[in-house]
Amino acid sequence: MIHAFEYRGRYLVLDVESGAIHRLDRLSFEIVQAMEQGNDVYALPYSREDIDEVLSEIDELRRMGSFDSPAPKPVMRDAESSPIKSMCLNVAHDCNLRCRYCFAETGEFHGGRMLMSAETGKRALDFLIEHSGNRRHLEVDLFGGEPLMNFDVVKSIVAYGRELEAKFGKEIHFTITTNGMALDDEKDEFINSEMYNLVLSLDGRREVHDALRVTANGSGSYDIIVPKMRKLIGERGGREHYIRGTFTANNLDFTEDVRALAELGFEQISVEPVVLPESDPLAITEENVDRAIEEYDRLLEYVIERRELGRPINFFHFYVDLDDSPCLAKRSLGCGAGVEYVAVAPNGDIFPCHQFVGKSEFRLGNVFGGALDDGIRNRFAHCNVFTKPKCVNCWARYYCSGGCAANAYNLNGSIAEPPEISCRLLKKRTEIAIGMAIDRKEN
Numbered sequence: 001m002i003h004a005f006e007y008r009g010r011y012l013v014l015d016v017e018s019g020a021i022h023r024l025d026r027l028s029f030e031i032v033q034a035m036e037q038g039n040d041v042y043a044l045p046y047s048r049e050d051i052d053e054v055l056s057e058i059d060e061l062r063r064m065g066s067f068d069s070p071a072p073k074p075v076m077r078d079a080e081s082s083p084i085k086s087m088c089l090n091v092a093h094d095c096n097l098r099c100r101y102c103f104a105e106t107g108e109f110h111g112g113r114m115l116m117s118a119e120t121g122k123r124a125l126d127f128l129i130e131h132s133g134n135r136r137h138l139e140v141d142l143f144g145g146e147p148l149m150n151f152d153v154v155k156s157i158v159a160y161g162r163e164l165e166a167k168f169g170k171e172i173h174f175t176i177t178t179n180g181m182a183l184d185d186e187k188d189e190f191i192n193s194e195m196y197n198l199v200l201s202l203d204g205r206r207e208v209h210d211a212l213r214v215t216a217n218g219s220g221s222y223d224i225i226v227p228k229m230r231k232l233i234g235e236r237g238g239r240e241h242y243i244r245g246t247f248t249a250n251n252l253d254f255t256e257d258v259r260a261l262a263e264l265g266f267e268q269i270s271v272e273p274v275v276l277p278e279s280d281p282l283a284i285t286e287e288n289v290d291r292a293i294e295e296y297d298r299l300l301e302y303v304i305e306r307r308e309l310g311r312p313i314n315f316f317h318f319y320v321d322l323d324d325s326p327c328l329a330k331r332s333l334g335c336g337a338g339v340e341y342v343a344v345a346p347n348g349d350i351f352p353c354h355q356f357v358g359k360s361e362f363r364l365g366n367v368f369g370g371a372l373d374d375g376i377r378n379r380f381a382h383c384n385v386f387t388k389p390k391c392v393n394c395w396a397r398y399y400c401s402g403g404c405a406a407n408a409y410n411l412n413g414s415i416a417e418p419p420e421i422s423c424r425l426l427k428k429r430t431e432i433a434i435g436m437a438i439d440r441k442e443n
Contacts, residue, residue, distance in 0.1 A: 020067070022067070032058070085138055085340050101274050118156040142174060178199070204256070245261065246271070255299040349365075
C-alpha cells in the first residue's frame with residue numbers, strides 16, 4: 001500500500017508497510033497518485049516513454065522492498081498473556097469546573113460525585129504490581145474529575161508507590177492531569193518533585209476557554225488558572241509536561257489558540273478536536289471538517305514561523321519520529337486499553353480506560369478481588385488495525401493504531417468502528433507530521 005501527498009510544495013509518497021518515504025518530482029508523483037487511486041497512468045498528459053521510465057524505477061523500488069511492500073502477518077495478542085503496565089486512577093469523581101464538552105459528565109462519570117480512599121488507591125497499585133508480570137517500568141495517571149480535590153489521597157498513593165518500587169524492583173512513572181484551579185505552592189512542589197509527566201488543561205484564548213471551561217457558578221476560569229500554570233511550569237525545570245486544549249466548532253481558527261498559548265510561554269502544546277455527537281452544537285461535523293483541515297495548514301505555517309525565529313514550540317500532533325518509531329506490534333495494537341492499560345474508579349471497579357469508567361457493560365472487575373473479565377479484555381485485545389474494517393485498507397493505520405476505542409464506541413456504538421471525521425483529521429495531521437520529519441532530516 002502507498003500514499004502520495006503534497007507537503008508545502010513537495011511531493012511525497014509513503015510506503016505504508018516499510019515506512020519508507022520517497023520525495024518525487026511532479027511527473028512521478030502524478031503517476032504514483034494515479035496508481036494509488038486506481039486510475040490508468042497512461043491517461044496522464046505525459047508521453048508513454050516518460051511514464052514507462054517512472055514505472056521502471058518504481059519496479060526497482062519494489063524489488064528493494066520500499067514501495068508497495070506486502071502487508072505483514074497480522075499481529076494478535078490475548079489478554080490472558082498480556083501484563084498490565086499502565087493504570088489510570090480516577091482519584092476524584094468530582095470537579096471544580098463544569099466544562100460544557102466534558103466526556104465525564106463534569107466529573108460524575110455516570111455514577112455521582114465521590115472521592116477515592118487511600119485504601120482503594122493503594123490496593124489499585126497492589127493490583128498493578130500483581131498483574132505487571134516482568135514489566136519493570138509502569139505508568140500511573142492520577143486523574144479525575146479533578147484529582148487535586150483529593151490531594152491528601154494523591155500524596156498517600158504516590159508515597160505507597162515509592163514503597164512498592166523499592167520492594168518489587170519496579171519503577172512507577174506518575175502523571176497528573178489537572179485543570180489548575182487548586183494549584184498552590186504545596187501542590188506545585190509536590191507535582192514537580194513526584195510527577196514524571198504533567199498535563200494541564202487550558203483551551204487557548206481567554207474568550208474561547210471561558211466560554212466552555214466554567215466554574216460551578218458559571219464564571220470563567222482563565223484568569224484563575226493561567227498565572228498558576230505559568231508559575232508551575234516555570235518552576236518545573238524542563239521536566240515532561242504539556243498543555244492540553246480542545247477545539248470545537250466554535251473555534252475552528254484554533255491556530256489562534258495555539259498562538260495564545262505560545263505567547264503565554266508554553267512550548268509543549270496539544271490542542272485536540274472535541275469528540276461529540278453531531279447533534280451537539282460544539283461538534284466538528286461534515287459541514288465544518290474541511291475548515292478544520294484547512295486550519296491545520298495554517299497552524300503548520302505558524303509552527304514553522306516560530307522555529308525559524310528561534311522560538312520553537314512542539315505541537316504534539318505534528319511530531320513523528322521516522323527513525324525510532326514503536327515496533328509493529330505497538331503500532332498495530334494501539335494504546336492497550338483493556339489489555340495493557342486499565343482505569344480504576346473510586347470504588348475500585350476496573351474499566352478498559354478512563355473514558356469507559358461508569359459504563360457497566362465494560363466493567364472488568366474490582367481491585368479488591370475476583371477474576372478479571374477476560375471476555376471483555378479479549379474484545380479489546382482482538383480489536384486492532386488488522387481486524388477493524390475501516391483500518392485494514394487505510395494508509396494511516398500505523399500512525400493512529402486504529403484510533404480511540406472509546407471515541408468509536410461513544411459515536412458509533414462499536415469499539416471497532418472509528419468515527420470518520422476523527423479519521424479525516426488524523427490523516428491530515430499525519431501528513432503534516434511526516435512532512436515536518438522530512439524537514440528535520442533535510443535541515
